[in-house]
Amino acid sequence: MELQSAQQVEAGGCGVGFTPEGGPAKLHFMVHCSPPFAVSGLLFAAACTDSRTSADLLGEWGGEHIGLTVIAAGATLEYDCASGTIDEPLNPDASGRFEARGTFVPGKGGPSIEGEEPVRYPALHQGTTDGETMTLRVTRLDTRESVGTFVLALGAPPRVFRCL
Numbered sequence: 001m002e003l004q005s006a007q008q009v010e011a012g013g014c015g016v017g018f019t020p021e022g023g024p025a026k027l028h029f030m031v032h033c034s035p036p037f038a039v040s041g042l043l044f045a046a047a048c049t050d051s052r053t054s055a056d057l058l059g060e061w062g063g064e065h066i067g068l069t070v071i072a073a074g075a076t077l078e079y080d081c082a083s084g085t086i087d088e089p090l091n092p093d094a095s096g097r098f099e100a101r102g103t104f105v106p107g108k109g110g111p112s113i114e115g116e117e118p119v120r121y122p123a124l125h126q127g128t129t130d131g132e133t134m135t136l137r138v139t140r141l142d143t144r145e146s147v148g149t150f151v152l153a154l155g156a157p158p159r160v161f162r163c164l
Contacts, residue, residue: 056131057090059154066150067158074102081107081163084138086125099126104140104147109163123147
């Protein structure tokens, strides 16, 4: 393979640089990840595997005024007098940050009316996680109104109060 100039490839928060060294017949591989370090090209896959994946987040998360159930395709949320969905997988980056779109459904007190569909608003779910705790910020996209910022723990029960 002959390279005429340096090339860079990004892969999951890591990068690998290919630069000609000593002519076109030799290549110099430099892999960088967070935190920065260099390894040989043969170790690229092991060096750049993200420590957090969406599979690490699967399960029940609970916190004050919120419950979150994460599945491979997204999540469901229960709030005090509201609910919601995350309609895409939660894929944290190497720093544990994630962002995903979904819905926010305000609740209402009193009985449900048969056949009545709840109003669903588009929502943005942004957060950070270390795999055991999560901070989640939810914003309605139509009004840019904050639904709230919540702290959750994997395996903890939700502390949610229902509308009456």
